[in-house]
Amino acid sequence: MTLVKTNLNRRSFLKVSALAGGGMMLSFSWLAGCKPSSEEALSLPKEWFDLNSYIKIGDNGLVTLMSPNPEFGSNVKTSMPMILADELDVDWKNVIVKQADFFPERYDRQFTGGSQGIRQGWTPLRTAGATARQMLVNAAAQQWKVSAEEITTEAGMLHHKGSGQQASYGEIASLAATLPVPEEINLKKFDAFHIIGTSRKNVEGQNIVTGKPLFAMDRFQEGMLVAMIAHPPAFGLKVKSVDVAAAKAMPGIRDVFTFQTLSDDYERNGFDTTTFTELVAIVGNTTWEVMNAKKALTVAWEEAADKNVVVKGWNGAESILIPGGIESTEGHKTRMEEMARKTAEVLRKDGDPDAAFKKADKVIERTYTAPYLAHNCMEPRNCFAHVTADKAEIYGPIQAPEFIMQALSARLGLPKEKIQINLARMGGGFGQRAYGHHMVEAAVISQKMNAPIKMIYTREDDMTYGIYRPTYTATYRAALDKDNNLIAFHVKGGGIPEHPVSANRFPAGAVDNYLAEGWKLNSNITIGAFRAPRSNFIGGAEQSFMDEVAELAGKDPIEFRLELLRRAKNNPVGKDNDYDPDRYAGVLQLVREKSQWNEAPSNVHRGVSAYFCHNTYVAEVLDLVIKDNLPVVEKVYAAVDCGIVINPDAARNMGEGGIVDGIGNALFGEMTFVDGVPQKSNFDKYRLIRQKEAPKAIEIHFVQNDLEPTGLGEPLFPPVFAAVANALYKATGKRFYDQPFVNDLQTSEMRM
Amino acid sequence: MAIFNLNINGKKQQVEVDPATPMLWVLRDHLQLVGTKYGCGIAQCGACTIHLEGQAMRSCQLPVSAVGEQAITTIEGLSEKGDHPVQKAWLEHDVPQCGYCQAGQIMTAAALLNSNPDPSEEEIETAMNGNICRCGTYLRIKAAVKTAAAS
Numbered sequence: 001m002t003l004v005k006t007n008l009n010r011r012s013f014l015k016v017s018a019l020a021g022g023g024m025m026l027s028f029s030w031l032a033g034c035k036p037s038s039e040e041a042l043s044l045p046k047e048w049f050d051l052n053s054y055i056k057i058g059d060n061g062l063v064t065l066m067s068p069n070p071e072f073g074s075n076v077k078t079s080m081p082m083i084l085a086d087e088l089d090v091d092w093k094n095v096i097v098k099q100a101d102f103f104p105e106r107y108d109r110q111f112t113g114g115s116q117g118i119r120q121g122w123t124p125l126r127t128a129g130a131t132a133r134q135m136l137v138n139a140a141a142q143q144w145k146v147s148a149e150e151i152t153t154e155a156g157m158l159h160h161k162g163s164g165q166q167a168s169y170g171e172i173a174s175l176a177a178t179l180p181v182p183e184e185i186n187l188k189k190f191d192a193f194h195i196i197g198t199s200r201k202n203v204e205g206q207n208i209v210t211g212k213p214l215f216a217m218d219r220f221q222e223g224m225l226v227a228m229i230a231h232p233p234a235f236g237l238k239v240k241s242v243d244v245a246a247a248k249a250m251p252g253i254r255d256v257f258t259f260q261t262l263s264d265d266y267e268r269n270g271f272d273t274t275t276f277t278e279l280v281a282i283v284g285n286t287t288w289e290v291m292n293a294k295k296a297l298t299v300a301w302e303e304a305a306d307k308n309v310v311v312k313g314w315n316g317a318e319s320i321l322i323p324g325g326i327e328s329t330e331g332h333k334t335r336m337e338e339m340a341r342k343t344a345e346v347l348r349k350d351g352d353p354d355a356a357f358k359k360a361d362k363v364i365e366r367t368y369t370a371p372y373l374a375h376n377c378m379e380p381r382n383c384f385a386h387v388t389a390d391k392a393e394i395y396g397p398i399q400a401p402e403f404i405m406q407a408l409s410a411r412l413g414l415p416k417e418k419i420q421i422n423l424a425r426m427g428g429g430f431g432q433r434a435y436g437h438h439m440v441e442a443a444v445i446s447q448k449m450n451a452p453i454k455m456i457y458t459r460e461d462d463m464t465y466g467i468y469r470p471t472y473t474a475t476y477r478a479a480l481d482k483d484n485n486l487i488a489f490h491v492k493g494g495g496i497p498e499h500p501v502s503a504n505r506f507p508a509g510a511v512d513n514y515l516a517e518g519w520k521l522n523s524n525i526t527i528g529a530f531r532a533p534r535s536n537f538i539g540g541a542e543q544s545f546m547d548e549v550a551e552l553a554g555k556d557p558i559e560f561r562l563e564l565l566r567r568a569k570n571n572p573v574g575k576d577n578d579y580d581p582d583r584y585a586g587v588l589q590l591v592r593e594k595s596q597w598n599e600a601p602s603n604v605h606r607g608v609s610a611y612f613c614h615n616t617y618v619a620e621v622l623d624l625v626i627k628d629n630l631p632v633v634e635k636v637y638a639a640v641d642c643g644i645v646i647n648p649d650a651a652r653n654m655g656e657g658g659i660v661d662g663i664g665n666a667l668f669g670e671m672t673f674v675d676g677v678p679q680k681s682n683f684d685k686y687r688l689i690r691q692k693e694a695p696k697a698i699e700i701h702f703v704q705n706d707l708e709p710t711g712l713g714e715p716l717f718p719p720v721f722a723a724v725a726n727a728l729y730k731a732t733g734k735r736f737y738d739q740p741f742v743n744d745l746q747t748s749e750m751r752m
Numbered sequence: 753m754a755i756f757n758l759n760i761n762g763k764k765q766q767v768e769v770d771p772a773t774p775m776l777w778v779l780r781d782h783l784q785l786v787g788t789k790y791g792c793g794i795a796q797c798g799a800c801t802i803h804l805e806g807q808a809m810r811s812c813q814l815p816v817s818a819v820g821e822q823a824i825t826t827i828e829g830l831s832e833k834g835d836h837p838v839q840k841a842w843l844e845h846d847v848p849q850c851g852y853c854q855a856g857q858i859m860t861a862a863a864l865l866n867s868n869p870d871p872s873e874e875e876i877e878t879a880m881n882g883n884i885c886r887c888g889t890y891l892r893i894k895a896a897v898k899t900a901a902a903s
């Protein structure tokens with residue numbers, strides 16, 4: 001058992017109160033687990049401890065758990081309450097989970113992204129559950145006049161063996177609510193878990209399969225109007241003039257007007273938009289009428305000039321140039337090739353790479369590229385807003401409500417307390433829904449119309465608005481000595497507008513002479529977080545290159561990686577290596593065993609890949625066959641080390657999704673630009689992976705250990721790109737360097 | 753504007769709309785049957801799939817004026833208690849992630865099993881290929897269709 005404290009200096013981590021109709025409510029802080037260990041977590045700075053979630057125990061024994069983190073499909077709404085329910089010792093079938101709305105004063109931080117939900121919630125959720133349980137035990141001890149130590153709990157019941165007394169939580173809850181919160185409580189030993197580690201169904205399953213209104217898109221309110229926006233058709237353009245007459249005269253249309261979302265001098269955070277700050281709004285009675293009016297709209301656009309905006313990030317405020325001008329993919333390629341030849345910022349250097357490359361027996365150099373990607377959440381951007389003179393209600397899909405609150409408040413001229421953001425289930429997020437511009441737009445339109453409105457992007461609006469995954473490139477060099485040892489390694493990566501290199505990741509630490517460099521170019525094409533930012537490119541590039549280096553060294557690709565990891569463990573080079581070589585090797589060994597790596601069926605072409613990001617280690621083996629000149633992914637094996645797995649079947653679902661998404665983007669994902677115009681605007685042109693292209697089978701194996709849990713939404717995604725490339729190489733004899741691979745596949749005898 | 757008498761989920765419904773209005777928006781905006789989803793508007797994603805006389809149909813491309821007397825079924829009307837074999841199989845396999853595409857997936861699957869109660873692996877893939885799932889739940893979808901077929 002782990003003993004943890006429940007109280008903090010100034011504010012209480014946990015607070016108890018009685019429920020009006022009987023029962024108890026325990027409020028607690030969800031954020032207390034930003035640091036992974038319990039000891040650390042509970043000695044966090046006191047200002048992190050705002051009360052931000054609660055347990056309700058009704059006198060009927062029903063337990064309600066609030067889930068503050070917005071849900072976009074990673075199943076936090078099920079798995080996070082499971083952690084709490086386990087420590088509380090309740091029967092899962094008596095637990096009701098509710099989505100908490102955004103209450104900054106009560107919850108402080110409500111963010112889903114970066115695969116951090118479970119990791120950050122682990123300790124505070126357990127502490128809260130265990131504390132509530134202890135209070136129920138204390139109350140029963142008082143009522144029965146026995147020692148609390150003699151009371152046991154099970155499935156929402158309290159038992160005292162000696163006297164034979166028993167009671168349900170519900171019967172004791174009202175009394176428990178009057179007791180002080182214990183100063184210290186014991187957390188369970190891991191082997192005592194009875195909910196954690198068992199598969200539990202999605203708490204929203206029934207609502208989803210029966211089509212219940214769970215999404216902001218589904219919101220309806222009497223008197224509600226429908227709004228759409230028109231944004232510039234190209235990056236680098238802005239509104240010159242609008243002829244609203246024709247659109248306004250269309251049936252069902254209430255108003256057509258231009259509006260400003262954020263002014264150029266507004267101090268932004270990293271999740272605010274920098275372009276398309278002036279839009280045209282079309283407001284009417286129904287979606288179809290507004291869609292038609294949007295088509296009748298004539299807008300003249302003009303080129304936008306250079307501008308500077310101030311963006312406040314982790315390291316303070318920074319002025320960023322948003323260049324004017326019209327950009328194209330062709331131009332980007334040329335500029336990126338130029339940059340790749342120039343000197344770049346040195347991110348890490350160990351030993352003497354120059355000298356090592358000079359004296360090497362063999363040197364290999366390869367360049368990898370990847371295009372911009374659109375997130376393409378199945379639910380296009382949308383938001384409901386009802387803004388009146390003194391308050392605003394916003395209901396929409398948002399991963400990071402706190403980051404848009406400031407913009408809403410500034411733009412609406414309302415203090416934050418007057419703005420209520422309610423969190424809808426999201427029809428996909430993938431990072432894109434961390435950017436809340438759609439909320440500002442809906443709110444401004446509602447304010448202007450003085451009516452509740454639901455703003456909807458068409459698929460075309462959504463795909464061409466921006467906030468894309470950046471375009472990247474990386475050039476790798478490796479040097480082998482005459483015994484085929486890797487003696488030097490060099491990565492130089494760049495992108496628009498950021499570089500993808502994480503300098504302290506593998507193989508840093510495993511090579512004596514190591515150099516990592518990065519460069520970047522700015523642009524007016526907006527970008528944003530996309531499932532495993534940066535890793536989603538560099539993981540695949542690095543692991544494709546490793547495959548080729550292993551081949552050049554005449555070594556088995558898994559054994560080659562393990563050899564390097566042994567080096568990193570026994571005699572690490574440099575410092576700040578950000579991975580644990582044993583856990584890294586562990587997933588490689590597990591995938592080797594599970595895939596029977598050395599006994600691949602003869603018609604199967606296999607690729608292997610391994611990566612560590614978002615605190616989780618993943619290795620994957622992908623089996624590909626060629627059928628009628630078409631590559632078919634027969635099977636993917638994944639080995640994952642994410643510590644304790646809370647909800648194994650849901651975890652596997654997440655993992656399968658990451659793998660399918662990775663295969664899809666490796667093969668098909670691509671957004672290009674001509675004269676600033678995104679070249680794809682709907683699913684007829686933008687190819688997404690479909691049922692037929694999905695792997696025929698996926699096997700996910702978790703490393704069994706007692707380590708604290710880490711996330712799963714992202715880590716299975718980056719390595720797949722290389723697993724696909726490496727398997728395609730085996731099948732075709734050709735290496736694939738440029739994503740999406742379909743472009744090169746179409747020119748071979750193969751078709752996809 | 754014109755008046756249409758529709759037969760939706762076994763109920764008569766009257767709407768007054770532009771005859772060109774796609775059924776998708778009639779359902780969502782006029783009848784508050786919002787289980788049917790908008791994903792692309794151009795018959796590419798399947799999120800808007802409904803049944804017209806038991807056949808899977810993209811409601812974003814189906815003008816209300818083309819419906820006439822034909823019976824429409826939406827996800828809300830697939831079963832009274834949410835216990836259609838396909839819905840049950842979906843829960844058994846815990847298919848959904850974000851859930852946005854799933855009504856369309858379920859409607860396509862239910863229509864497939866109506867016309868072909870024992871589809872082969874390939875027939876399932878072909879029938880389900882028009883429904884995009886951005887979250888990548890394809891394997892579970894296929895497994896759930898097989899379970900539903902077997903029940």
Ligand code: FES
Binds near residue numbers: 801
């Ligand atoms: S919305 Fe009809 S097929 Fe996509």
Ligand code: FES
Binds near residue numbers: 427850854884886888
């Ligand atoms: S479950 Fe999210 S799109 Fe299918």
